[in-house]
Amino acid sequence: MLSYNQFNGKLPSSICNLTRVKYFFLSNTNLVETIPMCFGNMSKSLDFLHLNGNRFRGPIPSTFSKECSLRSINFNGNKLEGKLPESLANCSSLEGLDIGNNRIHGNFPYWMEAFPQLRVLVLRSNKFDGNMSPSSLTNHPFPMLQVLDISGNAFVGSVPERYINNFNIMINTTKDNIIGNSIENFFRILLEMRVTLKGQHQLLERLLEGFTLIDFSSNRFSGSIPCSIGNLQSLRYLNLSHNNFIGNIPSSLANISTLESLDLSSNSMDGVIPSELTGLTFLTKLNLSMNDLVGEVPRSNQFSTFENDSYVENFGLCGVPLTRKCKEETRPIEKEDDEDEDEFIDGFGWKSVVMGYGCGSIVGIGIGCRVPRYGKPRWLVEFFFGVEYYKKKKKRRQSKATPTQRRR
CATH class of the missing domain: 1.20.5 (Single alpha-helices involved in coiled-coils or other helix-helix interfaces)
Known part of the structure; x- marks a missing residue:
């Protein structure tokens, strides 16, 4: 492991003579130029290839062997261009692929759906585009995926429900699914990825037990958020912000009992905030700002801890912590005043009539008796x-x- 050093210049081609190396970590240095194509040929022996945090440019090596044994590839934070090479499909043993923060373009890599052990897929901050919802030939896509970060691209269309419905790890996280054997533990310990958690960019130096994340933010997704997303009962971080989503917030999100962060900001969602969401007792970060939500803000359980910045620029929202009061808060008082006024008017007229008739009758009888007699x-x-x-x-x-x- 040669990471976090002051190397500069380019990698010599002679490095490809290291045919028995299994773990190649050369991240966070000042290396430039292109990644040697021979790394693809080394994929027969390599388990880990981490070159993240450098200044490599040009294409990703396109010569990954059919006997590729790679379990983790990390090219995050370079200046790589072009498309993902087709030969990468030979690396079906991959558990993690992180090519975030580069200049890679093209469609979503559907061919990775069938990778049986893929746990981490990070494509964030690239130039990917296209629709993610066409039909698929894979019956159970991404069965082990627990981190999907495609933020900062140009994907369009609706949320791919066929993926949501098959994220088994996020639907039911168990100890066996997350920890696995000692080899998988080694992958989790050596993994390094940059993600956005609770609105902050963070570096994770390992895949924590039970860590699950979906980040579709800053794309061009449209339509409504599918209710099926509520089936991901073990999801911890959900970010769908800065898209073109419309419709109501699904009340089924309340089923995600482990949810710690929910960001739906900068969309065109309307309707009320479902009161069911107050049951999310682990929720510590909420951002619903810049939508078209209306009605009163719920204020029970965790929702009582969220401040004004969770709801700004929803001009139809009212109630604490916002300064805009709800009409419902003053309506009972006004109604009571109206009732008192009506009661006074009605009561005064009724009593006056009765008293008038009563008094009039007495006076009339008295006068009637007096007139004939006197x-x-x-x-x-x-x-x-x-x-x-x-x-x-x-x-x-x-x-x-x-x-x-x-x-x-």
Whole structure:
């Protein structure tokens, strides 16, 4: 292992005479020029070929042998160009391929679907394009894949569901699947890859136990996010940001109980944030910003820890931690005030009518009894009983009066 040294210049062709070397690590130096084509011929004996973090340019060697025994190839962080060589299909024992941060172009390497032990596929920050969803001849593609990073390319179309449905490791991570035998442990220990975790670019110096990641960010994917992605119950990191996804956030994401980071930012997704997502108790990073989401932000469990930057530029969202209040928060108070006002108006009218009738009846009865008996007031007696009735009533009172009262 000669990594992290101050070598410069180019690799001599004589290095290809090392026909019995199994582990070739020459990463993070200042080597330039092209990778010698003879490395392809060395693939009969090599298990690990790591040349990452240099300044190699030109094409990837195209002479990988039919007896290729390579288990890990890492060319990340160079200036390599061209397409992936067809002869790389001979390396069906690969467990890891990392060619991220180069200038490789072409379509997605479908021929790698049948690699039975492939665990890590990193194509990030290249110039790949095309659709990933055409029909496939492989019944169970990528059965052991646990890291798929194709971010920073120009892939189009919908999310390839046929892959999602066959990521067995992400669907059901078990100790046997991840750890395996001692040879596989050696692969995990020697692996080195650069990925984006929780919004930060990080260098992983080994494949951690149970580590699972899907990063489709910064492409041109469109359509809706398939509900089947919720079947990946052992997925830890999911990044679908900076694409053209539309539709609602699938509530099935709540089934990914191990999810630690979810980034759906910079898309065109709409609808509400599913309340089911509050059940993701391991979620420590959430980014739903720059979409068209609406409704109230859930605030239970882990969601109570997320700040404003998780939701910015969703102008239809409201509630804590946003400054925009939801209409639902003030509606009960307004309704109560309206009810009180209606009750006051209705109650006042009803009570007034009852009281008016009651009082009116009492007064009416009193007056009704007084008028015939006393013949007063005169105008009312004459109105109801006539003038003659009033005169007769007056004569009766005079005849009953005492002499003294008459003189008066």
